[in-house]
Amino acid sequence: MAHSVRFWGIFAALCLLAFVSALDVSIIATALPTITDDIGGASQYIWIANSFVVASCVVQPLFGQLADLLGRRLPLIVSTALFTLGSGIGGGAHNPAMLIAGRTVQGVGAGGMYVLLDIVCADLVPLRERGKYLGLMFSWAGLASALGPVVGGVLAEANWRWIFYLNIPICTVALAVVVLAMRTKRPDPSETTTRGLDYTGMALFIPSILSLLVGLVRGGTEHPWSSWRTIVPLVLGIIGWIVFHIQQTFTKTPSVPPRLFTNRTSATAFFLTLVSSFIVQAQLYFLPIYFQAVKGTTVLRSGTSFLPFAIGTLTFAVLGGSLLSILGEYIPIHAGSFALSALACGLFTLLDDETSTAVWTVLQLLASAGVGLIMPVLLPAIMAALPESDVATSTAAYSFTRTFGYVWGVTIASVIFNAVIDDNAYRISDPGLRAEVSGAGAYAFASRAHGIIRDAGGREETGWDEVADVYTRALNVVWWVSLGVSVVGMLAVVFERRLELRKELETEYGIEGTSGAVEPKSGVEANVQVSSGQVEGPVEGGKIQGR
Template identity: 60%
Template sequence: MAKSDNAESERPLASPSEPPTSSPEPATDATAEPSAAQPKGHSPRFWAIIVSLSLLAFISALDTMIITTALPTITQDIGGATQYIWIGNSFVLASSVLQPLCGQLADILGRKIPVVASIALFMIGSGVAGGAVNTAMFIVGRSVQGVGAGGIYVLIDIVCCDLVPLRDRGKYIGIINAWAGVAAALGPVLGGVLAERDWRWIFYMNLPICVLPLVCILAFMNLKTGDGSFKLAQVDYSGTVLFILSIVSLLIGLVTGGITHPWSSWQVIVPLVLGIVGWICFHLHQHFYAKHPSIPTRLFSNRTSATGYALTFLGSVLLQTAGYFLPVYFQAVLRTTVSDSGVYFLPIAIGSLFSAVIGGVLLSKYGAFRPLHAAAFALSTVGFGLFTLLNDDTPKVAWAFYQLILVAGLGMTISTILPAILAGLAESDVAAATAAFSFIKTFGFVWGVTVPSVIFMGVFNNNLSTISSPDLREQLKDGRAYSFASEAHRIGSTIEPEVWSEVVKVYTTSLDAIWWFSLGLSILSMFMVAGERGLDLSTELKTEYGMEEVADSKKQAE
């Protein structure tokens, strides 16, 4: 620990922009640095790239959630009821496993080629999935689409880091990634609407939407390519293969457990064990054997970055838990339709947009991330605590206010954690660190469904005996309560009020267990903030991959 503390302490003691050995002059006042480091305003090219990245963040996140309500319709149309789990999860699987490789390719090939390739793969996969005539074709399309989306997840953050100094990154990361939160809320509603008309347009609509960012990237993103050489021999091939096999095995166990097979079955335990062992072997390989590791262990060698990664994971779990189970409350307890539950979820969707931007602006203005992180998880604690009060009599103004409190906190984590991670690392580690950040965030989303689902199903099964109707107990047991919620508005009116109140009570009790679980994670996260150090955030842009106009302006300023 002393070694990592010493490594971190070098940055705060130096000028915010450079280490002491490379600075020819004493540190000057930080307020004078921005004008010396880059021009005061941003060019139209800069904003064209920011808008393009925002569109990409929106559309790639939308495709993660939009299929949830349309999946029954798609399965019925193309068949494949037995492959239901893979139809739903092939996208998540494919988008996760190649993210570290994308970060490494961004260093080797420069940023533009991987971005264009990711958009192209996303569009190709969308076209294949939209035109699918059978299950295999659909799964292939979704997998190709997921590979493209995974690259987009990583590269939008990397490119943003190339455009602005560390201290300003939270602001622009917030602007870009907040649209992913909006997409997550709109996805189920839009998926339900399109499924009623023609589900294929769920995927076809991606093609025209992606054309604009693709054209803008090709026309305006003239970024440097590092030293200008394509050194594909530096790709961590063996590490990438080991990582892919490990994560695929781990995710197979996570997504099939409790759905396709019981958690205690060998079909779940074996993939989980192999995945965990493989993941450990991957990190050993990265540390001891890889000449050019895709996830170097130095990314976790200081306490600020390591804590930042842990907070990324926990924040993602909390966001996904709220996004996955609040609609269950709206649909099962309040008996709303799927589309209405999406409207009821808007306080989190819209609130995340504003909270992420506000968090980034505060980080840019004051340069202190620890108070923002502590406040974020404190608000999350309050928000989930208030969620434990939710029942069928909770007025709209109350649950809307509860959502706003929750997202006021968790929304800030979207924009303020990555700059904290990068503060303890060298600028040359931006791509690798951002790729690791993106993967951990995505992996947190998987756990944000898996763990709360296990809790929900367990509590629900334990309380089924309080429902007097045997037919309803059969319809609700062993995880069926989640899908039943979407039909509650219709089925509830056909059931005797006394019996339905029993059902609502079981739903409320099961959801309460999830809210208490999330409250505990929020408290843990709030205390973990103490593991971060108050490192300075540089106000000078120093990168080999910046826009040419930024580099030219910097030279003129010097």
């Protein structure tokens, strides 16, 4: 299908925003020591790093509802403007509180962007074609996540404030395209007056998820996992989240409609989203540690060594989306992706300080195939059994699930990593090095490996071989757990049903002036639901197809 210049302009803006929002998740990691040294905040480093993720996570269902109530254009403009504003505040910060505030505003904007980018992409092309365009968009987000530590390290050496200021011109260009080129249809005003925001639901959801994330972020770092300061917010968050889902079954305007999870294909695809996010985040978080702590490279060099994973993820995401568009089949891609992830994680356990460049390059490419192929194929599978009227709510739920999976990927993998480090610290004969890696200090200490080895004149002189052995043991357990999670994902695929992906675009929020958009159809073709609110299958020719 040939698309107009306006279509490609809007899509390019989406890719830019996907890149810059993903970049800000990982770019702060390598620059954080430099930033806290300049403005203070060594004791608040955990919130400088995580306020962005927490803020972006809790607002996503809200933006899904806003997209239905106000149309796509205005929420996208507002979220991009908030992200840009937060970048300016962060770049101009002169104390930790101001920096955390800037990161929080950025996170709220990014949360809206995560949801709206996928929704707008869904409005541009029919379901059968979405994988191809989502693959292109996700590939830029994956590239940004992988390049973040490298870019952060380079900018930290020059001027760390440009880590934030860099976002402003990029967002300005993308925002100008959205304002000038994106003209979207809105629902009938008489209909929107009867649909309000789920205020009660959001009043339950936001503090519950915030409490849960606070417990996850602080656990094992600021406070032990056994501390009441960790347990209480976790318990309150879980209880609040359960109450939220109960409330959603009774409200007339749910922000996360229960019908999204009442068919096995969509429910399974949501679970696969959580699982795949766990796997990719564990790899993004701990592969650089292998290069820094085991191989003894610099932080910047570890980022360069990580490029095969970054470039591979970009390439395979595009390939996965293209395969979906050509074949119209998502189940084989899901199963194949998890099989590749399981194989890659198993082979990662062979990595040590003597592994050759060729070997770790090939293994990274294998891992990137596992996580890249599935990236653009999950959302179409979720939507296959749902009507187009559920695009916004299902996308918001998908985006939240993906982000929440990232949090769990870091949290669970970190708990395992730190526990194995502590259990094996006795193998390090140097008491100073042993103290540095113990007590959850191993992750941050890895970045100092190259300097310690260089200053001591070699690995043997400083006893780093013993340290590297402990790191290798801890990483191996992380890889084994990731392998297990991959196998669970592969087995879960059997619960999905093969559904035909719609080839026609039917949306009341189409983008005017693009060849991908069509006028909304009326009646059953525009919004097909059974009386219970559960969709029994994909919509085709005005009929509900069986699952």
